[in-house]
Amino acid sequence: MRWMRRKERESDLDRELQRHLELEAAEQREAGVGAGEAEWAARRALGNTALLKEDVRQVWGWTAFERLAQDIRYGWRGLRRSPGFTLFAVAALALGLGANAAIFSVVDAVLLRPLPFRDAGNLVEVWEEASHMGFPLDTPAPANFVDWKRRNHVFSDMAALTGDLYALTGAGRPEQVTGSPVTANLFPLLGVAPILGRNFTTAEAREGGPRVVLIGYQLWRDRFGSNPDVVGRRIWLNAEKYEVIGVMPRGVAFPEETQIWLPLALGPRDWAARDSHYLRVFARLKPGVTIAQARADMNTLAANLARQYPETNTNVGAAVVSLRDQMVGSMKLALWVVAAGVGCVLLVTCANLAGLMLARAAGREREFAVRAALGAGRGRLLRQMATESALLAAIGGAAGVGLAVWTVPLLRRMVPAALATWSQPKVDAALAGFVLLAAAVSATLFGVLPALPASGGDPAAALQRGGRAAIGGGTRLRRMLTVAEVALSLVLVVGAGLMARTVWELSHVPLGFRPDGVITLRTALPVSAGSRYQSFASRSAFYLRVLERVRAIPGVVSAGYTTFLPLTNAGGTSEFWIEGAPPPAPGEIRDANHRSISADYLQTMGVRLRAGRFFRDSDGPAAPPVAIVNAAMARRYWPGRDPLGHRLRLGEAEAPWITIVGVVDDIRQMGLDVGGRAEMYFPCTQPAATYGFFTPRDLAVRVTGEPARYARAMERAVWDVDRDQPIANVMPMAQLVAAKLAWRETAMKMTGAFALLALLVAALGLYGLLAYTVARRRREIGVRMAMGAHPRQVLRAVLGEGLRLVLFGVALGAAASWAVMRALGNLLYGVAPDDPWVLAGAAGVLIAVGVVASYAPARRAAAIDPVVSLRSE
Amino acid sequence: MADDASERIQLLQGTLDMLILRTLLFGPAHGHQIARHIQRTTEDLLQVEHGSLYPALHRLERRGWIAARWEPAAKDLKREFKYYRLTAAGRKQLVAEESRWKKLTGAVARVLWPAEGA
Numbered sequence: 001m002r003w004m005r006r007k008e009r010e011s012d013l014d015r016e017l018q019r020h021l022e023l024e025a026a027e028q029r030e031a032g033v034g035a036g037e038a039e040w041a042a043r044r045a046l047g048n049t050a051l052l053k054e055d056v057r058q059v060w061g062w063t064a065f066e067r068l069a070q071d072i073r074y075g076w077r078g079l080r081r082s083p084g085f086t087l088f089a090v091a092a093l094a095l096g097l098g099a100n101a102a103i104f105s106v107v108d109a110v111l112l113r114p115l116p117f118r119d120a121g122n123l124v125e126v127w128e129e130a131s132h133m134g135f136p137l138d139t140p141a142p143a144n145f146v147d148w149k150r151r152n153h154v155f156s157d158m159a160a161l162t163g164d165l166y167a168l169t170g171a172g173r174p175e176q177v178t179g180s181p182v183t184a185n186l187f188p189l190l191g192v193a194p195i196l197g198r199n200f201t202t203a204e205a206r207e208g209g210p211r212v213v214l215i216g217y218q219l220w221r222d223r224f225g226s227n228p229d230v231v232g233r234r235i236w237l238n239a240e241k242y243e244v245i246g247v248m249p250r251g252v253a254f255p256e257e258t259q260i261w262l263p264l265a266l267g268p269r270d271w272a273a274r275d276s277h278y279l280r281v282f283a284r285l286k287p288g289v290t291i292a293q294a295r296a297d298m299n300t301l302a303a304n305l306a307r308q309y310p311e312t313n314t315n316v317g318a319a320v321v322s323l324r325d326q327m328v329g330s331m332k333l334a335l336w337v338v339a340a341g342v343g344c345v346l347l348v349t350c351a352n353l354a355g356l357m358l359a360r361a362a363g364r365e366r367e368f369a370v371r372a373a374l375g376a377g378r379g380r381l382l383r384q385m386a387t388e389s390a391l392l393a394a395i396g397g398a399a400g401v402g403l404a405v406w407t408v409p410l411l412r413r414m415v416p417a418a419l420a421t422w423s424q425p426k427v428d429a430a431l432a433g434f435v436l437l438a439a440a441v442s443a444t445l446f447g448v449l450p451a452l453p454a455s456g457g458d459p460a461a462a463l464q465r466g467g468r469a470a471i472g473g474g475t476r477l478r479r480m481l482t483v484a485e486v487a488l489s490l491v492l493v494v495g496a497g498l499m500a501r502t503v504w505e506l507s508h509v510p511l512g513f514r515p516d517g518v519i520t521l522r523t524a525l526p527v528s529a530g531s532r533y534q535s536f537a538s539r540s541a542f543y544l545r546v547l548e549r550v551r552a553i554p555g556v557v558s559a560g561y562t563t564f565l566p567l568t569n570a571g572g573t574s575e576f577w578i579e580g581a582p583p584p585a586p587g588e589i590r591d592a593n594h595r596s597i598s599a600d601y602l603q604t605m606g607v608r609l610r611a612g613r614f615f616r617d618s619d620g621p622a623a624p625p626v627a628i629v630n631a632a633m634a635r636r637y638w639p640g641r642d643p644l645g646h647r648l649r650l651g652e653a654e655a656p657w658i659t660i661v662g663v664v665d666d667i668r669q670m671g672l673d674v675g676g677r678a679e680m681y682f683p684c685t686q687p688a689a690t691y692g693f694f695t696p697r698d699l700a701v702r703v704t705g706e707p708a709r710y711a712r713a714m715e716r717a718v719w720d721v722d723r724d725q726p727i728a729n730v731m732p733m734a735q736l737v738a739a740k741l742a743w744r745e746t747a748m749k750m751t752g753a754f755a756l757l758a759l760l761v762a763a764l765g766l767y768g769l770l771a772y773t774v775a776r777r778r779r780e781i782g783v784r785m786a787m788g789a790h791p792r793q794v795l796r797a798v799l800g801e802g803l804r805l806v807l808f809g810v811a812l813g814a815a816a817s818w819a820v821m822r823a824l825g826n827l828l829y830g831v832a833p834d835d836p837w838v839l840a841g842a843a844g845v846l847i848a849v850g851v852v853a854s855y856a857p858a859r860r861a862a863a864i865d866p867v868v869s870l871r872s873e
Numbered sequence: 874m875a876d877d878a879s880e881r882i883q884l885l886q887g888t889l890d891m892l893i894l895r896t897l898l899f900g901p902a903h904g905h906q907i908a909r910h911i912q913r914t915t916e917d918l919l920q921v922e923h924g925s926l927y928p929a930l931h932r933l934e935r936r937g938w939i940a941a942r943w944e945p946a947a948k949d950l951k952r953e954f955k956y957y958r959l960t961a962a963g964r965k966q967l968v969a970e971e972s973r974w975k976k977l978t979g980a981v982a983r984v985l986w987p988a989e990g991a
Contacts, residue, residue: 013927016904016955020923023905047924055928059935 013056021046071387078388085360086392089353092761093396093442096349097435098403099754103342104434105408105425107335109415110328112430113423116251117323118191122285124294125326126158128277129302129317133591134677137319139571140281141312142266143274144305148281148318151301154294155283159186161264162278163255165524165697168223169724170236176524176726177219178257179237181264189284190254197231197246200263207267213242216259217250218421238526239724251422255280274312278693282323294320314586327418333827334747335414341495341754344488346442348758351481351488352765353446357389358478359772382448389447390440397439401432414746475773479805482769485762486809486846487816489755493842494817496755498828499748501838505830506741509675512667513566514606517557518733519707520565523718523725524697532722536621536687542721543598543684543696549717555704560601561684561696563594565733567740568698570670574689576680578637579647579657592633592678593669594650596690599683602628602664604702605733612644612662615683625688628662633678648680656688672740673829700733707732747827759845762809763853770802770857781861782869791862798861802854803847810843817842889921889929891974894959894967897939901958903946904930930957938963 024042033041046052079086117123127137128144140148142160149158161182168175184200193199194214204210213235215224224230234241237260253259285294298318306313325332404427411425525533525542533539543561550559564572574594584590599615610631619626627648634643647657666676682689684696703710711730718727774781781794821833831838896902896910907930908921933939940960943953959967 012955017927019903019952019954020905020927022952024923027909045923047922052924052927055924056931059928059931 009060013053017046017049017052068387071384072391074384075387075391078384079391082360085356088764089356089392090396090399092349092353093393093439094399094403095757096346097393097397097400097438097442098407099342099400099757100346100438101400101404101427101431101435102407102411102425103335103339103750105404105427105431106411106414107339108430108434109423109425110331110335110419111324115324115327116192116249116422119284120323122287123190123323124155124283124285124291124320125323126281126283126298127319127321129319130277130315131317132315133573133589135571137321138316139277140279141274141277142271142279144313144316145279145281146271147305148298148301151304152283152297154286154289154297156286157185157189158281158283159183159189160279160281161186161255162280163258165522165728166237166260167239167524167526167724167726168235168237168260169239169726172223174724174726175223176522176728177259179213179260179262180255180258181262183264186261186282187248189282190252192249192252194246195249196228197244199246200261205263205265207265207270209263209265211240211242212245212263213237214246214248214261215244216248216253216261218253219259220247238528238531240528240530253418253421256418257421274309283320291320291322310586328416330826331414331416331743333823333825334743337495337824337827338747338750338754341492341751344492345754345758345761346438347445348485348488348761348765350442350445351485352761352768353392353442354449355478355481355765355769357385357446358475358481359768361385362475386443386448389443393439393443393447396442397435400439401427401435404431404435413742475769478769478772482762482765482805483809483812485758485765486806486850487813489758489762490810490813490842490846491817491820492751492755492758493845494813494821494839495824496748496751497838497842498821498824498831498833498835499744499751501831501835502827502829503741503745503748506672506744509668509672509830511566511737512607512665515733515737517704517707518605518700518702519710519714519731520698520700520733520736521711521714521718521730522698522728524728525695525725527692527695536690539695540621540685545721546699546718547598547600549720550699550701550714553710553713553717555710557702557704558600558604559598559699559701560604561598562601562698562700563596563694563696565698565700565736566605566667566669567671567736570674572693574650574680574694576648576650577652579649581637590637592629592680594680594682594689594694595669596682596684596694596696598685598696601700602681604700605667606702607667608665610663610665611642612660614662615681615685617685619683620685621687623686625656625658625686626661626683627658627689628664628681629660630664630666630679632666632676633680634663636678650689658682658688672737707734744827759849762846763849766802766805766850767853767857769805770798770854771860773801774798774857774861777861778864778869781864782866785864786866786870794864795858795862798858799851799854802850802858806847806850806854810846813846814839814843889925890933891967891970892919892921893926893929893933893957894938894963894970897957897959897963898967901944901956903954903956907957933957933963936962938966 021039021042024045025038028038028041029035043049114120115123126140126148128140129136130138140160145158145160149155152158159182161180163178163180166177166179168177182200182205184202184205187193187199195217197214199214200212204212215230220226220230230244231246233244235244236242242262248261283294285291295318298320302313302316302318306316328335408425408427408431412420415424523546525531525539527533533542547559547561550556563569572594573591575589575591577590597615599617599619602609602614612628615626615628629643637643638646643660643663645659647659649655649657664681666679668675669679670677680689682694684690690696699714701707701710701714708731715727715730718725781789785791785794817839818834824833892911893907896907902910904923904926908923908926911919911921930939930941934941934957938960939957941955941957944956945951945953
């Protein structure tokens with residue numbers, strides 16, 4: 001029997017039962033029952049044949065797959081019968097799942113995919129903690145690194161590096177590359193090895209060591225055409241020859257966008273320095289050590305160092321940050337917020353579809369009753385509804401993946417630069433798996449749960465009711481679902497509102513300078529031994545000649561050099577001493593942003609002078625050293641007094657005194673959301689404050705007309721002065737400012753889009769519910785109107801019902817927002833997470849949407865003709 | 874027929890299987906015969922629900938305790954019936970079931986009439 005096919009088995013069973021009925025009928029006749037009656041009696045004795053066959057099939061037990069195929073067929077047929085519902089459900093699911101897939105691709109790329117290092121979860125960056133100076137994460141001093149490395153108990157190894165810009169010259173266009181002098185143990189610590197050549201040796205990483213360099217994969221590919229012969233070749237970096245000893249693997253651009261690595265060549269004096277902070281320190285946790293334990297150990301160590309070296313280390317702590325968090329930065333929070341938002345959209349969609357499924361189930365009560373009476377088991381009916389939901393989710397999921405294919409490439413800018421060369425959002429197996437999971441969860445939420453009450457009813461009662469009058473048990477559940485939709489939508493709208501306020505605040509922050517009409521570029525002068533810019537005079541000459549040529553370009557209004565343009569460096573500060581002021585208490589450091597600028601820079605940027613004067617060409621190397629301070633510095637160090645004429649210096653005994661000649665407005669120097677820090681400017685024509693790190697590198701040029709048009713002319717001007725000088729970051733200042741807003745803007749647009757989507761779906765949900773209720777209560781409304789109810793009363797009653805649901809949802813959502821929004825933390829700027837205006841605005845939007853969604857069903861209810869409605873049933 | 878339904882005893886789970894096997898010990902039979910046989914030998918006390926008979930037959934067949942073949946009836950050569958017969962495995966199963974049943978009834982009896990049992 002086992003080998004028999006399904007059809008044979010079925011006919012076999014049919015024949016067997018047929019024989020039974022024949023025999024039974026014959027016996028009944030023998031017992032004296034009438035001919036026609038006997039057959040009926042036989043049938044009654046056998047019971048429900050459909051159910052019996054179903055039981056036998058269950059015994060056969062091999063039909064699971066076939067039943068699935070049958071379910072899918074039935075499901076498909078069921079969906080085809082209501083194309084409107086099907087289309088809406090598929091579209092809503094495609095949007096919901098597609099949006100989730102797109103955001104997942106970014107979460108995957110940024111937070112989930114493994115980093116290109118061995119056991120990256122154990123890698124950390126260690127900072128000095130100098131919050132008292134406004135630097136919660138400060139670059140460690142070399143001597144502190146040495147002590148940390150020797151005295152900690154939590155790291156298996158610690159490595160240090162610095163960063164600089166290098167001029168890569170030789171064949172082709174001069175190029176500025178980011179480079180890192182590193183200790184020899186960095187790459188072994190990270191667990192990466194060169195794909196070609198070798199790593200540095202410890203012997204190479206010393207003062208006066210050999211000039212060797214490792215190059216990054218990207219540089220190798222773009223500049224050297226992936227030629228393996230590059231190992232052993234000599235390249236020009238900062239006008240000195242370096243031997244390439246190896247190529248690092250793809251994705252290793254560490255830290256941030258570094259493309260070349262050199263041995264860190266610090267001498268014994270450098271390693272002993274505890275007062276200049278410029279290293280970045282990376283470490284690997286010993287197996288089993290947590291970050292919290294590492295923090296505790298490092299805090300103890302830092303406290304010991306503070307006792308040991310009170311002049312330099314008082315208030316200097318240590319901070320340990322996981323490498324992933326370091327690379328991802330504030331993007332992590334933004335991503336989770338966006339992910340939570342898009343998850344909410346899917347939830348709203350599911351709630352909505354669950355409501356529609358309930359309505360459908362109520363409408364199909366009769367169909368189900370008939371099928372139950374014909375012998376379909378309760379489980380079978382449940383399964384059929386589940387199959388329909390699964391079908392919808394499958395189609396919606398497939399369409400969602402299609403949407404993701406289209407949207408994922410647009411999300412590249414959400415990947416932080418430090419990760420961009422390694423991982424990009426993409427549509428892959430992980431994404432498909434995620435969509436599958438999300439679709440399954442959705443199908444369960446909107447399909448199976450509401451199906452539970454629908455399948456349990458008593459078929460006889462449902463048949464008798466005939467789908468009439470029963471305001472199904474599902475309606476209460478639907479009401480609750482609608483309230484949930486409204487609540488979730490409110491949370492999304494509040495989130496989007498807060499992000500919009502933040503972006504508005506940040507884009508209207510008083511910058512203190514005028515970015516429009518300014519084009520900028522960077523020319524970092526190499527200061528190596530072989531460079532022609534070793535002397536102060538040669539650097540000054542370069543700036544003056546470039547400025548002269550740039551000013552000669554038609555349309556240029558003014559031009560100026562600076563150490564760093566606003567918003568491009570969150571550091572670059574110097575300690576200073578004020579003439580006649582008492583020495584600072586131990587651990588209190590007088591520290592201000594330090595920028596070395598050419599005479600016209602502040603005017604070019606449009607910074608307003610408050611007192612005194614700007615720099616002049618006459619502030620030359622031989623003239624008395626001068627400085628300009630900002631209003632915040634004047635207020636803080638000369639409260640209630642005029643700082644003009646006072647003197648400060650940037651070192652203790654031997655440094656020259658510098659006279660303050662001007663006070664300017666505060667500008668947003670370190671970031672759009674960082675204001676009010678003390679700042680000092682020095683003329684780049686005077687060596688007193690123009691050295692090393694503070695050597696000018698950024699050029700700002702105010703022009704008439706579109707700034708971007710001047711890019712080529714400016715490059716020509718620079719290369720006229722030095723054709724080996726790399727030029728980088730040519731862009732309008734306005735673009736630079738806009739880029740600082742970029743990820744917050746992206747987060748705002750996304751939460752906005754999600755909020756809109758949720759609103760739309762919730763509105764449809766409310767509309768659907770009311771329309772359904774009105775349709776089912778036609779008769780009741782008809783009776784009321786026949787008894788004298790005015791259409792306006794009916795209208796008001798339906799509107800009132802819609803509004804009641806909305807208000808309930810708004811109240812729930814407001815409470816949820818209040819609890820949830822503080823998680824937005826430092827994503828927000830200039831607006832509190834519980835801002836009453838944003839909340840009120842969002843509530844207003846939802847109420848308005850609620851009224852609009854309720855209006856049409858209310859109108860329809862008011863237009864019911866009592867006579868027609870009473871007759872129709 | 875429906876009037877005295879309340880007097881009849883509902884079959885215990887699994888008991889029907891044993892009764893079918895026991896019935897087939899006398900020789901092959903088709904479904905209707907089996908039902909009738911059980912009913913008659915218990916003097917109509919046990920009513921076999923025809924609706925549960927066939928799933929039980931297919932279940933036993935699937936376990937290999939009985940086998941089926943379409944054969945013409947002895948009285949009526951024109952019509953074929955599906956005759957079930959006991960297999961060797963079925964015979965063993967019946968023995969096991971019978972001894973289990975004896976134990977069960979004995980145990981129940983000892984609880985209901987303890988004096989007699991002792």
